[in-house]
Amino acid sequence: MDELYSRPGFLLRRGHQIAVSIFMEECAKIGLTPPQHGVLIAASQHPGLSQSDVARLLGFDRATIGQVVQGLEARGFLRRHSSNGNRRNKSVQLTPKGAAALKRAGVAMERTSERLLSPFSRREQAVFVELLGRLASRLNGDSRTPVAGRESVTPVRPSRRRRR
Amino acid sequence: MDELYSRPGFLLRRGHQIAVSIFMEECAKIGLTPPQHGVLIAASQHPGLSQSDVARLLGFDRATIGQVVQGLEARGFLRRHSSNGNRRNKSVQLTPKGAAALKRAGVAMERTSERLLSPFSRREQAVFVELLGRLASRLNGDSRTPVAGRESVTPVRPSRRRRR
DNA sequence: GCTCTTTTGTAAGACCTCTTACAATCTGAA
DNA sequence: TTCAGATTGTAAGAGGTCTTACAAAAGAGC
Numbered sequence: 377m378d379e380l381y382s383r384p385g386f387l388l389r390r391g392h393q394i395a396v397s398i399f400m401e402e403c404a405k406i407g408l409t410p411p412q413h414g415v416l417i418a419a420s421q422h423p424g425l426s427q428s429d430v431a432r433l434l435g436f437d438r439a440t441i442g443q444v445v446q447g448l449e450a451r452g453f454l455r456r457h458s459s460n461g462n463r464r465n466k467s468v469q470l471t472p473k474g475a476a477a478l479k480r481a482g483v484a485m486e487r488t489s490e491r492l493l494s495p496f497s498r499r500e501q502a503v504f505v506e507l508l509g510r511l512a513s514r515l516n517g518d519s520r521t522p523v524a525g526r527e528s529v530t531p532v533r534p535s536r537r538r539r540r
Numbered sequence: 541m542d543e544l545y546s547r548p549g550f551l552l553r554r555g556h557q558i559a560v561s562i563f564m565e566e567c568a569k570i571g572l573t574p575p576q577h578g579v580l581i582a583a584s585q586h587p588g589l590s591q592s593d594v595a596r597l598l599g600f601d602r603a604t605i606g607q608v609v610q611g612l613e614a615r616g617f618l619r620r621h622s623s624n625g626n627r628r629n630k631s632v633q634l635t636p637k638g639a640a641a642l643k644r645a646g647v648a649m650e651r652t653s654e655r656l657l658s659p660f661s662r663r664e665q666a667v668f669v670e671l672l673g674r675l676a677s678r679l680n681g682d683s684r685t686p687v688a689g690r691e692s693v694t695p696v697r698p699s700r701r702r703r704r
Numbered sequence: 705g706c707t708c709t710t711t712t713g714t715a716a717g718a719c720c721t722c723t724t725a726c727a728a729t730c731t732g733a734a
Numbered sequence: 735t736t737c738a739g740a741t742t743g744t745a746a747g748a749g750g751t752c753t754t755a756c757a758a759a760a761g762a763g764c
Contacts, residue, residue, distance in 0.1 A: 377585050377597065377689075383649065384656040384669060385559040385574065390599060390676040390687070392556035393721090395549040397684045400722095410549065411750070421541050428712060433541065435554060440751055442713065447749080464712040464759050485547065492548040495678035500671060505548060507660065507668045512554040514659035520561045520752070523545075523554070557751085564752095575720070592742060604721055606743065611719080628729050628742040684722070 398491050402484035406477055411436065411444050412453075413485070416478040419454055419470045426465035427456075432524035435516075453477055562655050566648035570641055575600065575608050576617075577649070580642040583618055583634045590629035591620075596688035599680075617641055 380386050399410050408416070414434045418425060422433070431441040445468060448454050453474035456466045470478070493501045516522045544550050563574050572580070578598045582589060586597070595605040609632060612618050617638035620630040634642070657665045680686045 377582070380578065380581055381687075382669060382673060383653055384672065385563060385649070385652050386578075387669065387672040387676050388552065388555040388559045388656070389574065390680075390683070391552040391672055393599065393685070394676065394679045394683045395552045396721090398679075398682055399549055400684075401682075409749070410553065414544065414550075417544055418541070426712075435557065436750090437752060438711095438713065439715085439753085442715095443750080458713095462712085462760070466713070485549070488549050489547055491682065492552070492675065492679070495674050496671065503667065504671045504675075505546060505551065507664060507671070508548065508551040508555055509546060510659050511656065511668075512551050512558065515558045515562075515656070516554075518562055518565075518655065519554070519558045520564075521557070525541075560751090573719070590742075600720090601722060602741095602743065603723085603745085606745095607720080622743095626730075626742085630743070 395488065395492055399484065399488045402487045402491075403481060406480050406484065408477060408481050408484075411440070412448055413478075413481050415441065415444050415448060415468075416453060416470065416474055416481070419468045420475065420478055423469055424467045426462075426467050428465075430468060431521070435519065435521050435523035437521045448474070559652065559656055563648060563652045566651045566655075567645060570644050570648065572641060572645050572648075575604070576612055577642075577645050579605065579608050579612060579632075580617060580634065580638055580645070583632045584639065584642055587633055588631040590626075590631055592629075594632060595685070599683065599685050599687035601685045612638070 396410060399413075403409075403413070411434070415430055418430045418433045422429070425433070427441050427445055428438050430445070431438050434441070436444075445454065445456065449456060452471055454468055454470050456468055458464075458466045493504070496504055512523075560574060563577075567573075567577070575598070579594055582594045582597045586593070589597070591605050591609055592602050594609070595602050598605070600608075609618065609620065613620060616635055618632055618634050620632055622628075622630045657668070660668055676687075
């Protein structure tokens with residue numbers, strides 16, 4: 377069993393599980409899950425983004441984000457309007473209520489980070505985040521839903537990239 | 541957005557997501573998910589364990605393991621019998637088919653570990669696993685479903701631990 | 705202008721994960 | 735012995751996460 381316990385896959389699952397638990401605990405008053413929080417952040421940073429863009433920015437698939445957005449809309453945290461030129465897209469916009477929740481969630485996020493890094497010294501914290509960040513970016517393409525950064529989301533002349 | 545990308549919580553989610561993707565890819569032929577694989581390992585290492593014991597060993601809740609076990613039983617990978625002295629318990633036992641699948645999955649697990657650690661040098665790999673392991677064990681109690689090691693599972697005279 | 709291809713949102717389905725609640729059962733202590 | 739409290743498995747319900755499939759719409763190249 378100890379062999380399983382030292383596998384990176386098992387440890388990443390546990391780490392994630394712990395991170396979610398802590399966030400939910402810190403966020404109990406506001407009632408946001410990590411994905412919901414992520415969507416609010418994306419909507420705040422890039423107002424008017426389409427659902428697919430939000431998904432790519434966060435590394436989820438369209439269907440997941442569709443559900444999450446639907447829930448957030450039902451709770452009055454954001455609105456969708458399928459207007460802006462492209463009749464396929466549904467662009468997402470924060471409501472004042474959503475903005476307020478996001479602001480309050482900032483504290484929860486901060487505390488979550490602190491608690492997650494609390495087993496480490498200052499130096500170790502930096503090393504840990506660096507290594508984990510390296511894993512996430514180097515293996516980004518191995519995920520079934522890679523994160524596509526701002527550059528591939530903002531349509532500043534896509535025109536490149538023909539064949540496939 | 542970059543601030544989110546450097547949060548340990550976000551990175552742990554991405555790391556986990558990537559780990560699952562890779563495992564599922566490596567395991568496509570066998571058709572096991574990570575939780576299913578975990579249950580098979582637990583059942584193999586500790587034959588006759590109850591479902592709750594399996595859950596504690598892996599850090600899941602009873603309900604989740606109940607579902608996973610049900611699926612594995614339906615596929616013929618293990619069997620349950622509620623015999624052994626305690627009529628509440630349903631002890632879990634690997635079938636030959638389950639044992640064969642588990643053996644085949646060993647390769648997938650090995651490759652998954654390799655790929656997950658591939659962005660790191662040898663030294664970094666050790667550091668990463670050590671830090672992640674420390675996080676998982678030090679914050680184990682902050683999880684809603686802590687891992688309870690063998691010592692608290694095997695009933696070698698529980699009798700300790702009175703008040704609460 | 706007209707196709708061939710891609711993209712977008714959604715639905716349906718599979719599995720994961722947790723919570724709360726419940727009946728059956730077990731345990732420890734009076 | 736008896737009984738209050740704990741544990742076990744399960745059900746129901748809320749979300750999360752992905753896949754496949756589909757219709758609507760947009761884009762590329764002829």
